[in-house]
Amino acid sequence: MKYIYNMKGRVNHIKMLTMASLTLCLMASCSNDEDDEDLGNWIDQSVFDGSPRSGSAYFTIGNIGYSGVGYDGDDYLTSFWSYDMDGDYWSQKADFPGTARNAAVGFSINDKGYIGSGYDGLDELADFYSYDPASNTWTEIAAFPSTPRRSAVAFGINGYGYFGTGFDGDNDRKDFWKYDPNTDTWHELVGFGGDKRRAAITFTIGDYVYMGTGVSNGIYLDDFWAFDSATESWTQKLDLDEEDDYSIVRSNAVGFTLNDYGYIATGTYGGTLQSIWEYDPSTDTWESKTSFERTSRQDAVVFSNNAKAFIGLGRTGSLYLDDLEQFFPYDEYDDED
Amino acid sequence: MKRILLAYILIAVVFGFLFLSFSNYKIGATESKLPLHSEIFKVSDGYGYQIELESRVLIKQEYIPILKGKRPFKTAEDAERTANKVISKLLKKESPILTISELKELQIPEFNLY
Numbered sequence: 001m002k003y004i005y006n007m008k009g010r011v012n013h014i015k016m017l018t019m020a021s022l023t024l025c026l027m028a029s030c031s032n033d034e035d036d037e038d039l040g041n042w043i044d045q046s047v048f049d050g051s052p053r054s055g056s057a058y059f060t061i062g063n064i065g066y067s068g069v070g071y072d073g074d075d076y077l078t079s080f081w082s083y084d085m086d087g088d089y090w091s092q093k094a095d096f097p098g099t100a101r102n103a104a105v106g107f108s109i110n111d112k113g114y115i116g117s118g119y120d121g122l123d124e125l126a127d128f129y130s131y132d133p134a135s136n137t138w139t140e141i142a143a144f145p146s147t148p149r150r151s152a153v154a155f156g157i158n159g160y161g162y163f164g165t166g167f168d169g170d171n172d173r174k175d176f177w178k179y180d181p182n183t184d185t186w187h188e189l190v191g192f193g194g195d196k197r198r199a200a201i202t203f204t205i206g207d208y209v210y211m212g213t214g215v216s217n218g219i220y221l222d223d224f225w226a227f228d229s230a231t232e233s234w235t236q237k238l239d240l241d242e243e244d245d246y247s248i249v250r251s252n253a254v255g256f257t258l259n260d261y262g263y264i265a266t267g268t269y270g271g272t273l274q275s276i277w278e279y280d281p282s283t284d285t286w287e288s289k290t291s292f293e294r295t296s297r298q299d300a301v302v303f304s305n306n307a308k309a310f311i312g313l314g315r316t317g318s319l320y321l322d323d324l325e326q327f328f329p330y331d332e333y334d335d336e337d
Numbered sequence: 338m339k340r341i342l343l344a345y346i347l348i349a350v351v352f353g354f355l356f357l358s359f360s361n362y363k364i365g366a367t368e369s370k371l372p373l374h375s376e377i378f379k380v381s382d383g384y385g386y387q388i389e390l391e392s393r394v395l396i397k398q399e400y401i402p403i404l405k406g407k408r409p410f411k412t413a414e415d416a417e418r419t420a421n422k423v424i425s426k427l428l429k430k431e432s433p434i435l436t437i438s439e440l441k442e443l444q445i446p447e448f449n450l451y
Contacts (some may be wrong), residue, residue, distance in 0.1 A: 014393070072432065079403070079434045089394040092402035092435060137405045 055102030065303025201255030383409030
């Protein structure tokens with residue numbers, strides 16, 4: 001794969017990768033007993049992504065996705081980019097002001113974005129920064145008061161930020177914290193009944209945030225949780241291996257929301273994965289969708305605003321990928337695009 | 338017998354050579370021939386640029402990258418030098434990230450302080 005990557009021009013490279021992953025898709029469908037073809041289609045959206053990197057933090061505000069920091073295989077990065085979902089173009093924005101890092105979290109609260117925690121190559125980190133798109137400026141906010149960590153999860157809802165789980169350098173964590181941007185303070189939240197973990201995902205549907213996947217001590221977690229933002233309480237949902245044909249458990253995946261369905265895509269389970277699963281909150285059930293049309297990846301980024309979703313910028317082994325694809329969950333699969 | 342052996346060796350050498358030159362040719366072809374070009378545009382108090390692949394905009398930079406705030410390039414030449422640098426990186430299949438030292442090298446005056 002690496003050989004092909006080196007010797008081909010980018011356009012050919014993309015075709016080769018698509019062909020290779022199509023082959024994988026075909027192989028995967030042969031091994032399935034299902035007769036019905038999965039719905040969902042991916043459209044190649046950007047010739048390049050802004051930078052091939054992995055472990056970048058990301059958030060979406062309106063129709064603009066933001067992605068920054070990360071690791072390019074040699075260096076930890078501070079550069080920060082925006083992606084205009086409507087115009088399909090990137091801009092390099094104000095550099096992230098903290099230490100270069102990867103495995104940081106990104107989330108948005110109202111019209112501001114936040115990036116914090118992570119790993120700088122030596123230490124886990126606890127500092128957090130807010131980004132104001134209106135002025136293209138960063139401001140350091142109150143540092144996370146508990147154990148510094150990487151590969152945590154974070155989400156913003158109802159005007160607050162929530163941050164939890166992750167790896168502190170010695171142990172995986174299961175604590176959750178709330179950030180109040182009005183007072184610039186952190187408070188621990190109680191009531192999460194799940195296990196400690198790192199590299200989990202969340203997605204938000206209406207007033208609920210769903211959290212699951214991740215790994216701890218080599219064990220992939222199969223529990224799945226809903227966080228009610230109104231009451232700040234957690235409810236356990238059906239396990240991610242509830243049905244025999246589910247293959248949802250994984251780590252380093254991405255979670256996103258589109259048309260009020262939740263999605264878990266890419267990630268790793270033994271090897272890196274291409275598969276994507278759709279969650280229907282009304283029935284608490286999962287359905288497999290067309291796999292990501294590229295080489296499988298972990299530590300990808302996703303931009304989604306419930307109306308559109310774009311996924312890209314992960315890695316496969318040491319090969320850093322640099323493309324972005326838009327996902328159309330209800331289009332028939334078309335291998336021509 | 339000797340002649341047949343010689344013929345085999347010859348064929349092997351020729352094919353080996355062909356294979357090598359073929360793969361060398363491909364491996365050596367790292368310069369991408371993507372039809373990339375830039376466009377400089379005027380904003381209210383300065384200039385910005387966009388990088389296009391044929392007619393498709395890949396990067397639109399209304400403000401100087403890296404710097405906080407919304408500061409356009411003071412001159413069209415500054416914008417153009419920066420745009421050309423991004424294109425050269427993309428053609429070399431490098432990441433289009435611009436760094437402070439690159440912008441200093443391009444003599445973008447806003448980076449003199451760094």
